[in-house]
Amino acid sequence: MQKEKIMQIILAKHSGFCMGVKHAVNTAMSLESDNAFVLGEIIHNPDVVRAIENKGLKTVNSLKELPDGCTVIFRSHGVPESYYGECAARNIKIIDCTCGFVRRTQKIVKEQYSLKKDILIIGERNHPEVIGLLGWCENNATVISVSEDVNEDLAQKNLCVVCQTTFSEQKFEKIIKNIRKVCEKTVAVFKTICYTTIERQEEVEKLSEQCEAMLVVGGLNSSNTNKLYELAKLHCKNVFRLSNAESLDITKIKNFKSLGIVSGASTPNEQTREVLLKMAENTEVKATNLMDEAVAKMSESKFKKGQTVQATISQATNDGLEVLLPSAKKEVALSKDELDCEVYNVADYLVKIGETIDLLVVGLNPLRLSQKMIKTLQQEEALTAEIEGGKEFTVECTGSNKGGLTAQFGTYSVFVPAKEIRPGFVKDLAKYVGKNLRLRALEIKRSGSRKEIIASQRVILQEERDARDAARAVKEDEFFASIAVGNIVEGKVERVTNFGAFVSVNGFDCLAHISDLSWTGASSVTDVLEIGKTYEFIILKIDRENKKVSIGYKQLQPQPWELAEGKYNVDDVVHGKVVRIVPFGAFIEVEKGIDGLVHVSQITHERIETPATVLNVGDEVDAKIIAIDTEARKMNLSIKALLPEVERKKNNETEGEEGAPKKGRSPRKSASNENSDELSNWSEGSIGGTSIGDLLANAKKNK
DSSP: OOOOOOOOOOOSOOOOOHHHHHHHHHHHHOOOOOEEESSSSSSSSSSHHHHHTTTTOOOSSGGGGOOOTTHHHHHTTOOOOOOHHHHHHOOOOEEEOHHHHHHHHHHHHHHHHHHHOOEEESSSSHHHHHHHHHHTTTTTTEEEEEEGGGGGGGOOOOEEEEEESOOHHHHHHHHHHHHHHHSSOOEEEOOOOOHHHHHHHHHHHHHHHHEEEEEEEETOOOHHHHHHHHHHHHOOOOEEEEEGGGGGGGTTTTTTEEEEEEEEETTOHHHHHHHHHHHHTTOOOOBBBBBHHHHHHHHHOOOTOOOOOEEEEEEEEEEEEEEOOTOSSSEEEEEESSSSSSOOHHHOOOOOTTTTTEEEEEEEETTTTESSTTHHHHHHHHHHHHHHTTTOOEEEEEEEOOOOOEEETTTEEEEEGGSSSSOOOOSGGGGTSEEEEEEEEEEEETTTTEEEEEEEEEEHHHHHHHHHHHHHHHHHHHHHHHOOOTTTEEEEEEETTEEEEEEEEEEEEEEEEEEETTTTOOGGGGGGOOOOOEEEEEEEEEEETTTTTEEEGOOOOOOOOGGGEEEEEEEEEEEEEEEEEETTEEEEEHHHHHEEEEGGGGGGGOOOOEEEEEEEOTTTEEEEEEEEEEETTEEEEEEGGGGGOOHHHHHHHHHTTTTOOOOOOOOOOOGGGGHHHHTTSSOOOOOOOOOOOHHHHHHHHHH
16 A cells, blocks of 8 residues: 655745835834835735725826825835925825835935945846935946946945845855955955845755755735745745735646745745645645644734734723623623823723723733823834844843843834844853943744844844945045055054054054154154154155055154254264274264264374274264265364374383384284275374373373
8 A cells, every 4th residue: 555645845045025025014004094105016916906905095107197285105025215295395205114224324424425436236227226326326327236247347436335135145245256356456345145145045045055945935026925925936846826815726736745835024924824725725735734834924914912903991890890792602891990081980981881992902811901001012012123224223132042142122022142242253142231232133033922022232233334445445445546656644653562653544554664754763663653642744655556655754754963053063072872883984973963973093092003002982072064065975083183283203202212123114004995985984093192091191290
């Protein structure tokens, strides 16, 4: 006997309306006005569009079709910026249901366009969202949808790239890769794909690899649903596209062992549920109990905790009211403590029998209702609707677990996954407890009494970082376009290191190396520059590729020799320190940056073989300037010119009387080769005189 084939049915977790679509549809369905319109199809789903039109709302395709003074709903796709001004001029009331993610993209396009960026939109040119985005940059943008559209025309453009929120993530990454190859300038990339789109695409990819067949449910003109269909076909051979349950052909799927079902962001749960019910009712499909679980999950109970219901007052007693709910078989008691009144008076409510009031379901089994809580929760739900549409909100972190952070927002619990706290890995979650978190909702779950907001702080911080990076890139491009080597600029010293100072020039950090701060050398940056102070610098080197600029301070300061003329003259006596000794003389530091040469012949009246026999490095001496050439940066000094002469003749006679033979003068040693160049720059003095020994002897006599 052949074994009966059982089908496993797996329903994608991320199915049905996304937050933006749900908000737009709920708004349209709750709007009651004879003079209300929807600009364009509220979503790309004909069944939903018909349901809205049946309520009396008319769909128009342009503002020209709207009468002055009417009410118009802007759908989640968004509209050009000019539409707001035109509606205001015609007294048309706007109910703006633009998706929060689309609104963020509009803001980026407007800001970057104002910064002279070339806008590039990745998406489908005729999609209403893309048409709307073009209206935030005066329709001055390039639109591409495939990587082959990337060409050399983009090479020299200063690009800002955004993306249609429902675009394929895989195609987006491929296009960006090609753009970075072609473009020579900095590219500011904003990955504006909605997180729900990414989640759905990732789930479809995994599900289509796992199942033998796939059903993709949603309007045939829905862009996001069609992308799910295309993605499923990449990983599964048997993929079927359905607009609704009527288009399901059971014979095509009945023999598969596993079937995955996914629906687009513009597909109501009712349509997917109808597909499941049709399969469950068909005897040809033998499915596991997963089918029943899926149907039960999508079925709505009659009442839910937190639900607002309209009830008719049928009786008033001392204990409270009896109310009748729609489709209910019997009356429900409403305690006087749950009524929204300061003091309960039976007489006040007896006259209201037959009137309807709004009540909140606060408990089930048995059903409990409250009027008192409804105002608070209505306000909370209004805020939650804005949050669901992408509005930022703030909560105080109350705890943490292994998965992330927890908090409370009214009756909603809030959970922030660890990866959504900030960009990068967070090791210590406990440090966030007690601190405020800036959040954007990723998902809002409402299941019975449980209400939870899954939120992210990372997306906000990342957006701000991207915006800062983009702004910084613009400033850098403007800065490098405005400077050239040799320019004199003003800069503020921000911080110093042992190798130089980082100076802010028009907001850009430039490096003044310590060797470019002083002509006489600086042991520390703060010997020359003061932190927080502004100075003039000259641009020495520009490295545009690595975003580096070298600047100099000393190049704008006079060198010591440039100040020497008039300050030092021949016959002046100077005081200095011996800084270097060579065979032909000694160099005296007169001041930082100015050295003078005392030739060996100008050290003493006595003949010496080498300056080192009389002088040591570090000795402080007085000397007379015997020659100076500031243009050539030379100064000749004489020590012996300041020493008293002793008669050479007397010395000679003393030597003769003693009968000491006169020694022939030994030839002077020539300067070594290594000092020959230095010697050639200085002229030798020829002044004779007494020796330092004679000077010392005379000094003793004079005591």
